[in-house]
Amino acid sequence: NAGVTQTPKFRILKIGQSMTLQCTQDMNHNYMYWYRQDPGMGLKLIYYSVGAGITDKGEVPNGYNVSRSTTEDFPLRLELAAPSQTSVYFCASGSLSAQYFGPGTRLTVT
Amino acid sequence: AQSVTQLDSQVPVFEEAPVELRCNYSSSVSVYLFWYVQYPNQGLQLLLKYLSGSTLVKGINGFEAEFNKSQTSFHLRKPSVHISDTAEYFCAVSEWEGAQKLVFGQGTRLTINP
Numbered sequence: 001n002a003g004v005t006q007t008p009k010f011r012i013l014k015i016g017q018s019m020t021l022q023c024t025q026d027m028n029h030n031y032m033y034w035y036r037q038d039p040g041m042g043l044k045l046i047y048y049s050v051g052a053g054i055t056d057k058g059e060v061p062n063g064y065n066v067s068r069s070t071t072e073d074f075p076l077r078l079e080l081a082a083p084s085q086t087s088v089y090f091c092a093s094g095s096l097s098a099q100y101f102g103p104g105t106r107l108t109v110t
Numbered sequence: 111a112q113s114v115t116q117l118d119s120q121v122p123v124f125e126e127a128p129v130e131l132r133c134n135y136s137s138s139v140s141v142y143l144f145w146y147v148q149y150p151n152q153g154l155q156l157l158l159k160y161l162s163g164s165t166l167v168k169g170i171n172g173f174e175a176e177f178n179k180s181q182t183s184f185h186l187r188k189p190s191v192h193i194s195d196t197a198e199y200f201c202a203v204s205e206w207e208g209a210q211k212l213v214f215g216q217g218t219r220l221t222i223n224p
Contacts, residue, residue, distance in 0.1 A: 004153075031209055042114070042200055042214030043154075050209050058211065090153060092212075097142070097161055099212060101153040 002026055004102035006091050012108045013081040021076040021105050023091030031094045032074040034058075034066065036087040037104075043090060049074055081109045112137040112203050116215035123191055124223050131186040131218045133201035141203040143184040144212070145175055148198040157199070160184065171195065196222045 007022045025032065030051045035043035035058075045058030049068040063085060065077040074093075078085060086109045092099040117132040135141065142161050146154040158169025165177040175186045184201060201215040 033211070035212075040119075040216070042202075042216045043212070044214075045211055048209055048211055056209075092154075094210060096210060098144070098156050098159055099210070100156070101146075103153045 004091055004093055004100055006089075006102040006105050008105060009103070010106050012110065013078075015081060015083065015109060017081050018077070018079050019081070019107075021078070021089055021091075021107075023074045023076065023102060024072050025074075025091075025093035025100075026072065027093060027100065028071060029093035029095055029100075030071065031099075032068065033092045033094070033099065034064070034074070034076045035090045035092065036060065037090060038087050046076065046089075078107075083109050085109050112139075112141060112205070112213045114201050114203055114213055114215035116199075116201055116218050118218050119216065120219045120221065122221045122223060125193055126190050128189050129187065129191050129195075129220065131199050131201075131220065133184045133186065133215060135182050135184065135201070135203050137182075137203060137205075140206045142206065142210070143175075143177060144202045144204070145169065145173070145184075145186050146200045146202060147171075148200065148217075150197070154200065157186070191220075191222050193222050193224065195220060 004025045033048045034046040047066040049055045089105045091102045113136045144159045145157040160177045168174045202212045204210040
């Protein structure tokens, strides 16, 4: 039981490039989430999903897109990367009473 | 909408001393309350949660927290800390209904000095 896995662990992007952050969970949770963590700040919600085929925006969705074709996978797409997207990205999955986090992806946009 | 305020950005304490990390929240609806811990360069790990029932909840690693509805607080405590407790601690809330989206505080960095 691996929990929530994320790839890659680290990535450096040039301004204007695109990439997809992968997230997979093996706990059969309906709910999945993407957060970003900036230095000295708490986590902010980017997008979330309540089940396969259903996604919605969180607090900071601009510049990102998501899809949820299966229960297990919830990829986050960055189009036209900008320096403001330099952050640590965490994927989480959860039941009604708690969320479980992946190890994170550290992204730098230069 | 909800908001969470962690009243201390940094808390230094000596090993084996007690510690309290303070958390206040604001919400117009009923919420669940959580504390998460983040060790350096790692993801977040659930420390404890309050869903309902007894207002004193116990978590992993000897931590406990008390929910105070009248003061809208959920302070985290440990009677005797260890070097290994050095980490960032996050308080978070989510609504009872809907997608249980978490709203986080800014975090408190706990540093344990020998």
